[in-house]
Amino acid sequence: MNNQTSKAELTIQDFTSDQEIRWCPGCGDYAIVKGVRKALAEIGTPPEKVVFVSGIGCAARFPYYMETYGFHTIHGRAPSFATGIKLANPDLDVWVVGGDGDMLSIGGNHTFHVMRRNVDVNILLFNNEIYGLTKGQYSPTSKIGTRSPSTPDGSLDYPVDPALFALGVGGKFVARAYDIGQKILPEVLKRAHSNNGASFVEILQNCHVYNDGVFEQVRDKGSIENQLFCEQGKPLIFGKDRDKGIRLNREKLSLEVVSLQDPGVTEADILIHEETNNILAKLLAEMRPPNGPMAFGVLYADPVQSYDSAVQEKVGHGTKGICDLNSLIRKGHTWSV
Amino acid sequence: MSGHPSPIAPNKDRENLESVVVRFAGDSGDGIQLTGGRFTDETALAGNDLVTFPDFPAEIRAPIGTTYGVSAFQIQFGSDSIQTAGDAPDVLVCMNPAALKVNIADLKIGGVIISDVGTFTDKNIEKAGYKNNPLEDASLKDYRTINIDISKLTLESVKETGVNKRDGQRCKNMWTLGLVSWMYERDIIRTVNWLEVKFNKQSDIAAANIAALKAGHAFGETAELPSSLPVFAVSPAKFPKGEYRTVTGTSALAWGLTAGCNLAELKLFFASYPITPASPLLHTLASLKEYNVTTFQAEDEIAAACAAIGASYGGALGVTSSSGPGIALKTEAIGLAIAAELPLLVVNAQRAGPSTGMPTKTEQSDLYLAVYGRNADSPMVVLAPRSSSDCFDVGMQAVQIATKFMTPVMILTDTFLVNAAEPWLLPDVDKIEAFPAQFRTDPNNFMPFARDEETGARPWVRPGTPGLTHRLGGLERGANTGNVSNDPDNHQKMTLARRNKILGIADKIPLQEIDLGDSEGDLAVVGWGSTYGSINQAVLSIREQGYKVSHIHVRNIWPLPSNLKDLLSGFKKILVPELNTGQLLTIIRAEYLANARGLNKVAGKPFRISEVEHAIKQCLDK
Numbered sequence: 039m040n041n042q043t044s045k046a047e048l049t050i051q052d053f054t055s056d057q058e059i060r061w062c063p064g065c066g067d068y069a070i071v072k073g074v075r076k077a078l079a080e081i082g083t084p085p086e087k088v089v090f091v092s093g094i095g096c097a098a099r100f101p102y103y104m105e106t107y108g109f110h111t112i113h114g115r116a117p118s119f120a121t122g123i124k125l126a127n128p129d130l131d132v133w134v135v136g137g138d139g140d141m142l143s144i145g146g147n148h149t150f151h152v153m154r155r156n157v158d159v160n161i162l163l164f165n166n167e168i169y170g171l172t173k174g175q176y177s178p179t180s181k182i183g184t185r186s187p188s189t190p191d192g193s194l195d196y197p198v199d200p201a202l203f204a205l206g207v208g209g210k211f212v213a214r215a216y217d218i219g220q221k222i223l224p225e226v227l228k229r230a231h232s233n234n235g236a237s238f239v240e241i242l243q244n245c246h247v248y249n250d251g252v253f254e255q256v257r258d259k260g261s262i263e264n265q266l267f268c269e270q271g272k273p274l275i276f277g278k279d280r281d282k283g284i285r286l287n288r289e290k291l292s293l294e295v296v297s298l299q300d301p302g303v304t305e306a307d308i309l310i311h312e313e314t315n316n317i318l319a320k321l322l323a324e325m326r327p328p329n330g331p332m333a334f335g336v337l338y339a340d341p342v343q344s345y346d347s348a349v350q351e352k353v354g355h356g357t358k359g360i361c362d363l364n365s366l367i368r369k370g371h372t373w374s375v
Numbered sequence: 376m377s378g379h380p381s382p383i384a385p386n387k388d389r390e391n392l393e394s395v396v397v398r399f400a401g402d403s404g405d406g407i408q409l410t411g412g413r414f415t416d417e418t419a420l421a422g423n424d425l426v427t428f429p430d431f432p433a434e435i436r437a438p439i440g441t442t443y444g445v446s447a448f449q450i451q452f453g454s455d456s457i458q459t460a461g462d463a464p465d466v467l468v469c470m471n472p473a474a475l476k477v478n479i480a481d482l483k484i485g486g487v488i489i490s491d492v493g494t495f496t497d498k499n500i501e502k503a504g505y506k507n508n509p510l511e512d513a514s515l516k517d518y519r520t521i522n523i524d525i526s527k528l529t530l531e532s533v534k535e536t537g538v539n540k541r542d543g544q545r546c547k548n549m550w551t552l553g554l555v556s557w558m559y560e561r562d563i564i565r566t567v568n569w570l571e572v573k574f575n576k577q578s579d580i581a582a583a584n585i586a587a588l589k590a591g592h593a594f595g596e597t598a599e600l601p602s603s604l605p606v607f608a609v610s611p612a613k614f615p616k617g618e619y620r621t622v623t624g625t626s627a628l629a630w631g632l633t634a635g636c637n638l639a640e641l642k643l644f645f646a647s648y649p650i651t652p653a654s655p656l657l658h659t660l661a662s663l664k665e666y667n668v669t670t671f672q673a674e675d676e677i678a679a680a681c682a683a684i685g686a687s688y689g690g691a692l693g694v695t696s697s698s699g700p701g702i703a704l705k706t707e708a709i710g711l712a713i714a715a716e717l718p719l720l721v722v723n724a725q726r727a728g729p730s731t732g733m734p735t736k737t738e739q740s741d742l743y744l745a746v747y748g749r750n751a752d753s754p755m756v757v758l759a760p761r762s763s764s765d766c767f768d769v770g771m772q773a774v775q776i777a778t779k780f781m782t783p784v785m786i787l788t789d790t791f792l793v794n795a796a797e798p799w800l801l802p803d804v805d806k807i808e809a810f811p812a813q814f815r816t817d818p819n820n821f822m823p824f825a826r827d828e829e830t831g832a833r834p835w836v837r838p839g840t841p842g843l844t845h846r847l848g849g850l851e852r853g854a855n856t857g858n859v860s861n862d863p864d865n866h867q868k869m870t871l872a873r874r875n876k877i878l879g880i881a882d883k884i885p886l887q888e889i890d891l892g893d894s895e896g897d898l899a900v901v902g903w904g905s906t907y908g909s910i911n912q913a914v915l916s917i918r919e920q921g922y923k924v925s926h927i928h929v930r931n932i933w934p935l936p937s938n939l940k941d942l943l944s945g946f947k948k949i950l951v952p953e954l955n956t957g958q959l960l961t962i963i964r965a966e967y968l969a970n971a972r973g974l975n976k977v978a979g980k981p982f983r984i985s986e987v988e989h990a991i992k993q994c995l996d997k
């Protein structure tokens with residue numbers, strides 16, 4: 039999506055609506071809305087060319103807080119509404135916002151298909167591993183054993199990883215960020231925006247009330263040893279002292295953490311991040327403590343033509359002008375009396 | 376028209392008929408629908424009025440020779456006005472024993488049965504559930520049977536074209552078409568041309584089909600003619616002057632929606648998910664891209680509805696279609712369009728239910744679903760076309776109402792309407808007055824939920840318009856501002872505003888007319904949708920017998936026309952024939968406290984004229 043504005047001086051304020059935010063104090067969503075506004079100001083698309091579409095849930099209140107066009111729809115279906123909006127009005131920058139329950143449980147099917155089709159929309163999945171708005175039931179991303187009102191003895195079913203899901207259904211742009219990571223979040227969002235096609239961004243988000251600290255190891259202060267920031271063409275090195283790297287274990291076909299201090303390890307052993315490598319992206323997406331750091335940044339970007347642009351190529355002319363309907367209804371055989 | 380052979384002077388040695396009903400029946404793989412379609416085309420060319428009734432089995436290719444795999448195509452054509460596909464066939468063409476078994480009960484006593492005896496093998500006879508060969512025992516003594524080995528004659532006719540036996544056998548339907556065309560003096564040249572185009576990449580298949588068609592036609596004229604083979608003449612009908620074509624409900628609706636959107640200066644965005652019998656609408660619209668139509672085959676029914684609503688939000692007109700079970704899935708999304716007050720069209724090609732029901736059979740049982748079938752107080756407009764060609768007008772009207780009043784509109788068609796063909800006097804679309812959709816562009820005093828005084832509609836804003844950014848959604852919206860509101864008084868106010876907006880449309884639509892008869896009398900027969908033809912013919916016939924009966928056919932199901940109550944008060948009794956267990960009946964009773972009674976049929980088939988006539992008489996007697 040390339041709606042660049044002529045006046046480059048858009049600010050965070052230009053994207054801030056007059057509605058009072060109603061998330062719980064301490065909710066990670068506050069940081070996300072800040073990061074999104076910042077990214078939008080930097081992207082520079084005029085607010086009237088931007089639409090935020092959401093389903094149901096805490097995250098889905100997002101559009102009300104953005105001074106853009108916004109459509110708060112029904113549970114799980116935001117990707118379908120967004121598809122219709124983009125096909126009807128291709129000049130718009132369309133953003134989809136939802137939580138893990140909205141987009142991977144009730145709406146999993148639509149998240150799947152919007153990615154597979156590669157509709158040019160930016161999908162922000164706020165993953166807090168819990169149902170917030172319905173008061174704390176476990177979600178499809180909750181770790182096994184999660185205790186919640188609906189699973190008093192701990193959940194029994196295996197969770198899905200959002201980024202891995204997006205890669206699995208054929209997503210061409212998959213990234214990961216986290217709410218309070220205010221350096222990486224706007225950068226990832228800008229990359230998502232510049233990708234022509236479905237861009238999927240998983241944003242780890244702390245639900246302060248029902249799942250506080252669930253991402254402690256990879257998100258909170260002091261978790262730098264568990265954070266891998268992936269950059270195209272750069273070695274996959276991480277840690278406060280940047281002394282650890284990711285190496286491919288050729289026997290097991292898996293990633294492993296190595297110490298650069300280890301005399302047996304050379305710079306050449308460390309994998310270089312290649313965004314177009316789908317296999318590497320999948321390996322990075324599923325890595326997490328204790329088996330390695332959590333990968334952030336653009337894990338995968340291998341653009342192909344978007345569905346909506348392919349559709350536009352096929353459709354005749356614009357909305358102006360009356361077509362020759364008389365010839366349409368007379369196609370084929372007619373006779374006169 | 377019912378098809379009594381008329382005793383008027385014979386045309387040469389052909390028996391002259393006012394109208395006739397022919398039914399082709401065979402295996403679902405026999406090409407019955409194609410045969411019927413071609414015969415319809417030839418009949419239109421001969422200048423007859425006509426109505427068709429394609430009747431498919433649920434299975435695409437059921438095991439050969441089984442009764443549940445029988446496909447049928449019925450056509451009534453005549454020299455006078457034809458309004459139904461006919462109560463009972465005069466001629467039944469049976470491609471196998473199962474087709475005979477399934478259809479014989481419908482045939483008129485004294486009617487003609489043409490059978491392909493080549494398929495009446497012991498195995499097929501047994502498969503159809505007969506103990507003995509019905510062509511040989513006395514069971515068909517009330518009919519005129521014509522036994523021809525069509526299978527064998529077809530293979531002989533295609534010999535020179537060099538096709539293999541399998542492809543040769545598949546030309547049986549063309550041989551049969553040739554014969555029936557000859558019986559009714561239909562010109563086969565257009566079918567020859569059509570076959571050449573259809574098989575232009577397989578010249579041997581084209582040649583075989585044409586050879587079979589011509590052989591069937593020639594069979595009638597040669598010495599091989601069985602003495603009992605009847606030949607008929609049906610004179611052209613007296614149509615009003617103008618240009619005509621045959622049209623199915625599917626095509627007429629696709630064109631009506633396209634025309635409506637063009638007249639409203641909107642892009643038509645059509646999102647659907649395959650389902651019987653609604654899919655042909657998707658297929659038809661998919662090839663109309665140059666008319667500013669975008670089609671989208673969604674991943675499911677819900678996504679289709681949501682994408683359509685998204686398109687309307689984006690400034691196009693979103694249309695979604697399905698049949699009953701799929702419409703049920705869309706209801707939550709429709710509720711959002713009602714709440715957010717966005718235009719949306721929902722086409723419901725009704726079929727027999729509940730649940731999966733009988734997917735290929737017709738019914739009118741989604742009227743409750745359309746009028747009442749959503750959570751909360753969520754009114755929407757409901758329209759029902761009465762005939763295939765009427766779908767064109769209803770499609771345009773739906774576009775106009777949805778965009779003018781910012782509301783979803785449901786169009787109720789059914790299996791019969793979407794498949795049935797009839798001649799259509801083509802309108803001059805250039806003469807239809809345009810109704811451009813109004814988009815708000817002025818940022819001064821803009822409020823997303825301020826209402827137009829006349830229509831009660833809120834402004835439609837195309838995203839991308841500067842100065843009008845706003846948010847809306849399914850949470851209750853404050854009057855005027857549209858901001859999220861949980862205020863009790865506001866909800867009361869908004870609920871009433873939504874209700875009154877829809878009810879107010881009754882004053883803006885044409886008044887209900889009486890379709891046949893006087894404005895006062897002993898009985899009003901009130902129908903809706905595809906039953907128009909049967910009811911109209913029944914009332915016509917009853918009136919000829921001197922009864923004071925009138926026909927009122929309702930197109931605007933919700934809101935009902937503002938004068939309907941007054942009209943009904945002119946009649947002592949009210950009869951509501953429907954292909955359901957009494958849905959419009961309930962609404963009429965509830966709305967008007969009227970003592971109406973129903974005629975209800977749920978057999979997966981349209982009404983017969985005689986059924987309606989009988990019910991009218993009973994109603995008058997009691």
Ligand code: SF4
Nearest residue numbers: 062065096170245246
């Ligand atoms: S419930 Fe959790 S996710 Fe929802 S607003 Fe509160 S803290 Fe945020």
